[in-house]
Amino acid sequence: MTGGLATGVLAYDLGGSSLRVAVVSRQGDIEKMVRLPLEISRSTEGEFEVDPAIWWQAFQDACGQLQQQGADLGRVKAIAGCGFTRTQVPIDAQGHVVHPAITFQDSRGAGVLQRFLGRVSPEVSRRLPNLNPYHPIARMLWLQAEKPDVWAKVKMVIEPKDYLNLQLTGQACSDRISQNMLAEFFAALEGDRDTLDALAIAPALCPEKRSPFSQVGVVREGLPEALAMLAGKPVLCGSTDTWGCVLGSGGLNPGAGYGISGTSDVFGVITETQFKSDGLISVQWGPRQWQLGGPTQGAASRLQWAADRFCKGQSIEDMIEWAFESDRTPPLFLPYLDGERTPFWDADLRGAFVGLDGAHEPRDFVRAVAEGINFLARIILERAEAAAGRPVDHLCLSGGLANNTVLCQLKADILGRPIFVPQASESGLIGAASLACSDSGQISEITQRIMAKGIWYTPDAALQDIYDERFEIFKEAGDALESISHRISRSKAPLSRSLNGKNQ
Secondary structure, three states: OOOOOOOOEEEEEEOOOEEEEEEEOOOOOEEEEEEEEOOOEEOOOOOEEEOOHHHHHHHHHHHHHHHHOOOOHHHOOEEEEEEOOOOEEEEOOOOOEOOOEEOOOOOOOHHHHHHHHHHOOOHHHHHOOOOOOOOHHHHHHHHHHHOHHHHOOOOEEEOHHHHHHHHHHOOOOEEOOOOHHHHHHHHHOOOOHHHHHHHOOOHHHOOOEEOOOOEEEEOOOOOOHHHHHHOOOEEEOOEEHHHHHHHHOOOOOOOEEEEEEOOOEEEEEEEOOOOOOOOOEEEEEEOOEEEEEEEOOOOHHHHHHHHHHHOOOOOHHHHHHHHOOOOOOOOEEEOOEOEEOOOOOEOOOOOEEEOOOOOOOHHHHHHHHHHHHHHHHHHHHHHHHHHHOOOOOEEEEEOHHHHOHHHHHHHHHHHOOOEEEEOOOOHHHHHHHHHHHOOHHHHHHHHHHHOOOEEEEOOOHHHHHHHHHHHHHHHHHHHHHHHHHHHHHHOOOOOOOOOOOOOO
16 A cells, blocks of 8 residues: 555544544545543442443444534545553354453452462462453453353453454454453463463453454445445454554654553553563564553543542633642642552552642642642653663653643653644544554654644753652652552441431
8 A cells, every 4th residue: 555544544543431433534634523422330349341332332323423524434445443452342252242341440350360379379470470450361350250151151352442343344353462461471371281270261262463454354234324335345453542542643653752641641662672661561563663651540530530529510621720820839649549550550559649738729639630640650651761771752642631731731841851742633543544554664654744743842941850859759659658558448438327426
């Protein structure tokens, strides 16, 4: 294929909080786009899951709305997408979903994972340092132990965008990037029959792995009316929303860092060869592109939490503007409301405000939340840079929060690195659409084209010493409160009492 985007690529970006579907032109412009809100349910026990049928219905609805806007889906040459990851969709031999998808925030497998590790050699933990409650294996162990009737039906475990591709084509497969954690897990256990027997999870549950640029199949006949015009169109494999956003924001080049600030934050650096660091995920993203970093538990979700508690009814944008009008020094915020993934992988961490005084107002807590998210990102960035042996030249930022100029400048100031935000705000869609006319050897050309247009945010030198000191205190506070977090998360709530003080 030649360079540039194919005319009429139908691109999708499936996130935890929304599905975006668009027709992207040959020049990389979004001609028509539909965004439909989604949500992930959370039980009172802290379990996160969603029925994948909701995603498929949303995709159909989005295609119908695109047609209402005047988009001619019969002219699209391919369908390509990306989707949120660290989420398991179990399907049976017929491709039917047998249990709701267990999503990236979920740590329900912590207990059964510990029981598994107690049954195998201590050497296994050393060989599998990233095996934690957020790992796909922990979710599978939970399903195996807690719902054996369901587990008996599981033929394969796929990712969210793989589910959409399956509905479109009837073919179940995935990409190498999405499957990296499971591939590394089973590679580490190769030949260890005792551990594999104790695990009782076959590598065959993993789907076939392909390049993000490869074709899954073509859109099948007989789909609902909104999709009928797509029949016979090729569907490309795609990859994670992180990979798509980094490609579409210009960040998939060695020497650059990347950040995706959406519902959660994802941060890392890109290098030509592989480097490793405790708590960070190392994955090959292209022929000369390795990423070292990983996802946190929250970004916009943390700001929405702050909005709900400190300024009910305000939008995040108005709340941020209001918070940064204050000249008071805010407290420090440890953003571990649901445990934390990168770089701690600790489901029992808990959040905290540190350094409160009587003058603090609601807006100061909001600013503390915004700073805390970025202090955590700086921990990830500095660990990755230390492993790579050099600082990044800049960071390419995408995601919903990249549209807020105040937050972009804050990120540049706290990270101490120039921040590039591409002109096209929907970087996941742009990255996905790029798959339709390129191959893995053209990644540099794609990113260079994207970086030709955008906005740069430069760190404010006057704030460097202030944020450096606050960052050091943030790290010390996290270390000091770690054991207290664990005790609190495991403690039982006191018994409720009636208003008159008498037990009922």
